[in-house]
Amino acid sequence: MPTSLMHLKVLLPFQVFAEKTGVTSIVAETREGSFGLLPHRLDCVAALVPGILTYQTESGGEVLVAVDEGVLVKTGMDVLVSVRRAIGGTDLGQLHTAVTKEFLTLDDNEQNVRQVSAKLETGFLRRFANLQHE
Secondary structure (H helix, E strand, O other): OOOOOEEEEEEEOOEEEEEEEEEEEEEEEEOOEEEEEOOOOOOEEEEEOOEEEEEEEOOOEEEEEEEOOEEEEEEOOEEEEEEOOEEEEOOHHHHHHHHHHHHOOOOHHHHHHHHHHHHHHHHHHHHHHHHHHO
């Protein structure tokens, strides 16, 4: 008899953060707001924003995970969540603070890298536009 519960795998860049079977529901956050997944929902893909991923298991109850931006892919009963960083916990307040502190604030190095990248892109586009006008 085929199972009617989902299989959730949370992936980080260099490791598997969590792998759970018997998942009955998942709630994730996108730019448009939170949305829920149930086992028989149609397949989907969603871009995730930093926030709290919640999933309910048949045996373990509700689990909370603070996640950074990433992507969620549901195919059949398999749900893959690939994010940059994740923090597990049970206290919603602490996880919300972790999201705000760790995921939503860019450190100085990351801000500098983004500024340099933007300048390089702008310079490239300006030179490319000049070539087309010649």
